[in-house]
Structure formats: C-alpha cells, structure tokens
Amino acid sequence: MTNRSRRLSSALTLGLLASLTAHAQDSTPPDGSLRRHDALITLDYQKIKVPGDAPIDFMGFHLYHPVGERLHLGAGVYAPLVHGGYGGFMAFDLGAYLRQPISGPLFATAGLSAGGGGGGRSIAQSKVLSGTGGFVKGHVGLGWDFGRFAVGVNAAKVKFRSSAIDSTQANLFVEIPYSYLTGPFASQGTPLSAADERRAAAEVGxxxxxxxxxxxxxxxxxxxxxxxxxxxxxxxxxxxxxxxxxxxxxxxxxxxxxxxxxxxxxxxxxxxxxxxxxxxxxxxxxxxxxxxxxxxxxxxxxxxxxxxxxxxxxxxxxxxxxxxxxxxxxxxxxxxxxxxxxxxxxRPSRAGDEGPSHWQGFRVSLFHQTDFKLVYRDIARPPLQMIGIQVDTPLNERWYVPVQAAVAYNAYLGYPGYGELLTGLGLQSRAAASDRWQWFGQAMVGANVHGTAAKASGGVRYILDDQMSLSLNLGRLEARSSAGRRFSADTVGLGVDYRFSTPTR
Missing domain, CATH: 2.40.160.20 (Porin)
Incomplete structure (x- = not known):
C-alpha cells in the first residue's frame, strides 16, 4: 500500500473515531435511560474488469452512522458472487459516505473508503489479482428515496495496490435506514427502571x-x-x-x-x-x-x-x-x-416472564494493529499493518469475553489477505463513574493463516465518557501450522471503544 493510501486509511480511521465520539456525546440524554440512534445499511453490487482474465463481481455490505446531517462514516465488507473463479476473495474497509438531497426524493451520493483483503483463483494468482491487499474505492452517483428504502446507481473506481484490479464501473446500491435503542454502559448488570422496562417491552425486539x-x-x-x-x-x-x-x-x-x-x-x-x-x-x-x-x-x-x-x-x-x-x-x-x-x-422481559430485565453491556472496539518483530520459520519478516474489530461481552465488573478479528492491508510473505480471528477471556480493573483510566489484560486462542494461534495482551483504556473510550495495548502472538512451522510476533494496537448496554432478561 502506498504512503498516500496508508494516510487515507489512517485519516478515515481517525475521522470515524472522532465523529463517533462527538455523536455519542451529543446523543446522551440527561436521565441516562434508553436512547435512540439512527444508522444506515447499504447494499451495493458492481462488476469489475480484470485485464486478461474473467471479471470479478463484488457484493458489498456496509453499516454507516451519521455525522451531522449529510455525512456518514462506517465500515463494511465486499465478496464475489457469480462472476469469475475467485471464491474466497474478501475485503474489508472503512469509509465516508455523503448524501445530499437535490429535489424531492432525488439525492446525490459520494463516498471514499480504504481497506484490505484479497484472494484469487489460486494462492499464486492472488498476488496478481489482489497485489498487496490494500485498496481504495471512490464513487459518485444519484439515488431515489422511497421512504423505507432508497435505490440508486453511481460510478465507482476501485484500485488494489500493485494488482490487476484498477477499474471504473457502474455500482448499483440500496439504502435501508434503521434505528435502535441502547442504555448506559455503566448500568451493566443492574435492573431497568420501571419506565425503561415498559419502553423496552414495547420497542426492543x-x-x-x-x-x-x-x-x-x-x-x-x-x-x-x-x-x-x-x-x-x-x-x-x-x-x-x-x-x-x-x-x-x-x-x-x-x-x-x-x-x-x-x-x-x-x-x-x-x-x-x-x-x-x-x-x-x-x-x-x-x-x-x-x-x-x-x-x-x-x-x-x-x-x-x-x-x-x-x-x-x-x-x-x-x-x-x-x-x-x-x-x-x-x-x-x-x-x-x-x-x-x-x-x-x-430480549427484555415480557408478560409472564419471571423477574425484571437488566442491562447487558457490550464494548465494540475499532482498532489499528501492527504486528512487529515478526518471525516465521526462524526468519525475520516485515511488519504487518492491520485494521480490526473486537467485541467484548462483560460478565461482571472485572471479567469479560473478547472476540477479535483483524485483516492486513499490506502483503505477508508476498501474498495478500493475512488475517486473525481470536476469542478468550479478559480481566480489567474496576472503573467507578469518576475514573478515567482502566487497566486490562486478555488471553485468546483462535487462528491465523498458518493455523492455531494464541495471543496474550494487556493495556490501558482512557474513558472519555459513558459511551466512548480510547485504548492502547501491547501483546504477543504465537501460531503453528499443521506441519509444526512457527509464527511469532509482538503486537501494538490503538483503538476506540463504543460502549453501550441493551435490555435483557
């Protein structure tokens, strides 16, 4: 990935983090009860030319949150369906999406995103098709709003770094607006108030x-x-x-x-x-x-x-x-x-259920991670640059269950598409309402491209408010292939955490 592309990816990440923080602070009600949030789901489809080979089609799914009246920021995934022979190709990105009304239901759109992924007909051919795995996409177009959904078409440009994919094509899209309710993260494990109980029973599925x-x-x-x-x-x-x-x-x-x-x-x-x-x-x-x-x-x-x-x-x-x-x-x-x-x-309690509803907390973290001092088969390798997501489910004040997934946007061993998927158990210090710092550590197992993997990490979290925090962590990742070949790396990650609770029995 070029330095310009890396800067674009970093800028989108930082912009998303900052905007989510601002949006969260603006939407917090004074009584700390259930609050409604708006969001936008988009589905899009495009067929991309591959010089000298069969085209590849991308079906995209993205989730965006509004930042102000026109701009949305979010993340998503692309994967092929029915063209070419590239099953297993997958790419993830962070992006900005602008939606501007023109007249009546007619509106204009523009977007820019960057991310990583890859795939191909064979492992060797993935280098030709996907290059380093890093990519950028830009698009402009028009749509028609039907109220409960919108449809449209735009002109899109997709470019993978050092690859055969460098194409401009039509992109069909569908927008689906939706809203959801959350409660304060600090209420994790406590019962709902009578007013929240009634509202949750009526509005929360x-x-x-x-x-x-x-x-x-x-x-x-x-x-x-x-x-x-x-x-x-x-x-x-x-x-x-x-x-x-x-x-x-x-x-x-x-x-x-x-x-x-x-x-x-x-x-x-x-x-x-x-x-x-x-x-x-x-x-x-x-x-x-x-x-x-x-x-x-x-x-x-x-x-x-x-x-x-x-x-x-x-x-x-x-x-x-x-x-x-x-x-x-x-x-x-x-x-x-x-x-x-x-x-x-x-789900919240319904008529006939035993006991009241309580708040179940969740913490969703978007992060950038660098795997450095990387060694495979006793040979030092270049660092990996990755974007990822982690979802934490608190069990109580101290213990939580993390699930973490990350994908690289630069090449590993000359090939695109390096990824990690891990889950395990985490331990954190107690954090009172007035506390700003929280320490944590977690041990996880899962897989990377070689096979079974294990990761231990620890760090510190700076709490901005009830909904948002920033985190910094250091860790160690070890993996072995089925043939016994060893992978090891130190890791450093920087992320933002979105914290909320939902009503459940």
Missing part, C-alpha cells in the same frame, strides 16, 4: 448472538484440499416477528484450511417444542471459500440451509447441535455440516 464450531465434511471434493474443514462462526440475528428472524454471519477456518472465510445472510424460523427446547431452521446465502484451487467454490456463491436443536441452559443462554448442507451452486463444492453452538438471547 429479540436478538441472538451465536458462536458456532462448525464442521464441513466434503462430498467428492475436486480441489486439492480433501479433508474436513473446521470453522468458527459468529452470527447476529434479529427477530422481526415473534419467531421469525433475519441474520448475518461470518465464518473463518481454524483447522483444515486456516482462514477459509465466508459471509452469509438470510432468514430463519423458530419452533418452540417444549419449555426448554426449540428447533431452528434457517437458509443462508452468501460468498466464501479459500481459493478454487484448494476448495472449489467457483465464483464464491454459497447456499447454506441448516437445522438446529437448542436446549435452554438459562433464560439467556442456549446450547445447540446443528446439521446442514453447504453448497456452491456454480461450482463442485458440496458439504455435509454438523456443529455445536452457544447462543446468547438478548
């Missing part, structure tokens, strides 16, 4: 956070990889009817093909069959793979129907077993799947 260890047993595999693929999957689901939900999920391989990746969205249905038992059926569509040379997902399109049986361990936790069938309709990959999952149900 049920949500689910699910962590799954999934296994894909291949049927007649055509790629070079013939074994069972093991993935860690994180899914968020929101109920738009009492037992019907939409969901989004991202999965990453931790054994078999480390850092195999997929992103899925879809709908699901719940059937309550006994007081402590429920069945779930869901259908997911999305994109994923590693490279078609290794596992043949073709252009990337995936279809994943799945059935699971859940036992309620408590009113908020469920343990489930699942079976399903993952297929790539435009390629040969067919997989029987089975998995074990833990689900955290987030």
């Amino acid at each position: 049920e949500n689910m956070l699910t962590v799954t260890l999934d296994n894909y047993r291949q049927s007649s595999p055509q790629g070079n990889f013939k074994g069972t693929l093991r993935l860690a999957d994180l899914q968020y689901a929101h109920f738009f009817a009492p037992d019907t939900y939409w969901f989004g999920a991202i999965g990453v391989g931790y054994r078999g093909l480390p850092i195999y990746n997929q992103v899925l969205g879809g709908v699901g249905q719940r059937w309550r069959v006994a007081p402590n038992w429920a069945l779930y059926g869901q259908l997911g569509l999305g994109s994923g793979g590693y490279s078609p040379e290794q596992i043949d997902t073709g252009p990337g399109l995936l279809v994943y129907p799945k059935l699971s049986a859940e036992y309620a361990l408590s009113p908020t936790l469920g343990l489930s077993l699942s079976v399903g069938h993952m297929s790539a309709p435009k390629a040969s990959s067919r997989n029987t799947t089975y998995g074990l999952a833990l689900t955290h149900h987030l």
Whole structure:
C-alpha cells in the first residue's frame, strides 16, 4: 500500500473515531435511560474488469452512522458472487459516505473508503489479482428515496495496490435506514427502571448472538484440499416477528484450511417444542471459500440451509447441535455440516416472564494493529499493518469475553489477505463513574493463516465518557501450522471503544 493510501486509511480511521465520539456525546440524554440512534445499511453490487482474465463481481455490505446531517462514516465488507473463479476473495474497509438531497426524493451520493483483503483463483494468482491487499474505492452517483428504502446507481473506481484490479464501473446500491435503542454502559448488570422496562417491552425486539464450531465434511471434493474443514462462526440475528428472524454471519477456518472465510445472510424460523427446547431452521446465502484451487467454490456463491436443536441452559443462554448442507451452486463444492453452538438471547422481559430485565453491556472496539518483530520459520519478516474489530461481552465488573478479528492491508510473505480471528477471556480493573483510566489484560486462542494461534495482551483504556473510550495495548502472538512451522510476533494496537448496554432478561 502506498504512503498516500496508508494516510487515507489512517485519516478515515481517525475521522470515524472522532465523529463517533462527538455523536455519542451529543446523543446522551440527561436521565441516562434508553436512547435512540439512527444508522444506515447499504447494499451495493458492481462488476469489475480484470485485464486478461474473467471479471470479478463484488457484493458489498456496509453499516454507516451519521455525522451531522449529510455525512456518514462506517465500515463494511465486499465478496464475489457469480462472476469469475475467485471464491474466497474478501475485503474489508472503512469509509465516508455523503448524501445530499437535490429535489424531492432525488439525492446525490459520494463516498471514499480504504481497506484490505484479497484472494484469487489460486494462492499464486492472488498476488496478481489482489497485489498487496490494500485498496481504495471512490464513487459518485444519484439515488431515489422511497421512504423505507432508497435505490440508486453511481460510478465507482476501485484500485488494489500493485494488482490487476484498477477499474471504473457502474455500482448499483440500496439504502435501508434503521434505528435502535441502547442504555448506559455503566448500568451493566443492574435492573431497568420501571419506565425503561415498559419502553423496552414495547420497542426492543429479540436478538441472538451465536458462536458456532462448525464442521464441513466434503462430498467428492475436486480441489486439492480433501479433508474436513473446521470453522468458527459468529452470527447476529434479529427477530422481526415473534419467531421469525433475519441474520448475518461470518465464518473463518481454524483447522483444515486456516482462514477459509465466508459471509452469509438470510432468514430463519423458530419452533418452540417444549419449555426448554426449540428447533431452528434457517437458509443462508452468501460468498466464501479459500481459493478454487484448494476448495472449489467457483465464483464464491454459497447456499447454506441448516437445522438446529437448542436446549435452554438459562433464560439467556442456549446450547445447540446443528446439521446442514453447504453448497456452491456454480461450482463442485458440496458439504455435509454438523456443529455445536452457544447462543446468547438478548430480549427484555415480557408478560409472564419471571423477574425484571437488566442491562447487558457490550464494548465494540475499532482498532489499528501492527504486528512487529515478526518471525516465521526462524526468519525475520516485515511488519504487518492491520485494521480490526473486537467485541467484548462483560460478565461482571472485572471479567469479560473478547472476540477479535483483524485483516492486513499490506502483503505477508508476498501474498495478500493475512488475517486473525481470536476469542478468550479478559480481566480489567474496576472503573467507578469518576475514573478515567482502566487497566486490562486478555488471553485468546483462535487462528491465523498458518493455523492455531494464541495471543496474550494487556493495556490501558482512557474513558472519555459513558459511551466512548480510547485504548492502547501491547501483546504477543504465537501460531503453528499443521506441519509444526512457527509464527511469532509482538503486537501494538490503538483503538476506540463504543460502549453501550441493551435490555435483557
């Protein structure tokens, strides 16, 4: 990635952090009760020319928060669907999005983003297609607002550093505005007031956070990889009817093909069959793979129907077993799947429930990380520059569960697409309402591109207000491949934390 691109990525990151801080401070009500926030989801689709090769198409998903009346800042993901043979290509970015009304429902848009990712038909071809993995995108266009959603088209420019992708093309988009309610982070673990209880029961829907260890047993595999693929999957689901939900999920391989990746969205249905038992059926569509040379997902399109049986361990936790069938309709990959999952149900108390609702805290951190003093196979390697996200779920004042994902925007061993996915347990100092400093440490396990990984880190957090804080941490990452080859690196990370609570039983 060029210095200019790095500066753009850093500027977007800092701008996002500053704007979220300002927005959070402006939206905090004096009574500290439930507060409403606005946001914008965008879906876009574009077909990108690749000189001397088949084109690649990108389906994009982005989440933006408003900064003032016209400007939005946010983050998102791109993945291919039906063109080319680049299944497993995936890229993440941070961006600014400007929306300017013109006349009536007609509006203009402009945007700029930068990020990292990559992929290709084979591991070797990914260097040609994705270069270093760093990319920038700019676009301008027009849209028509229908009220509950908007559609439009813009001219987009996408460029990956030192790669074959340097294209200008039409980009179709859909905007979906939405709003959500949160409470004060400091109220974590305490009961809701009577007024908040009534409002939450009327306005807050049920949500689910699910962590799954999934296994894909291949049927007649055509790629070079013939074994069972093991993935860690994180899914968020929101109920738009009492037992019907939409969901989004991202999965990453931790054994078999480390850092195999997929992103899925879809709908699901719940059937309550006994007081402590429920069945779930869901259908997911999305994109994923590693490279078609290794596992043949073709252009990337995936279809994943799945059935699971859940036992309620408590009113908020469920343990489930699942079976399903993952297929790539435009390629040969067919997989029987089975998995074990833990689900955290987030919903306020309803009529007939035992006990009041309480606040469940969350901390979402956007960070920049440098892996330095990097050694692989006893040879020193250049540092890795990464952007990432971490979601912390507090268990009490001291302990929390972190889930961390990061992707590099420069090349590793000459190839794009280095990534890490980790989870574990964290410990932090108590922080009273007047405290500004908080110490923390965390131990996590997961995977990087080589295989099983472990990371220990510690640092300090500066608390700006109830919603925002800044964090600095130092750590050590160790990983080993299936062949026993060792990866090690020291890490330093700087991030911003968005802190909030949601009502749950």
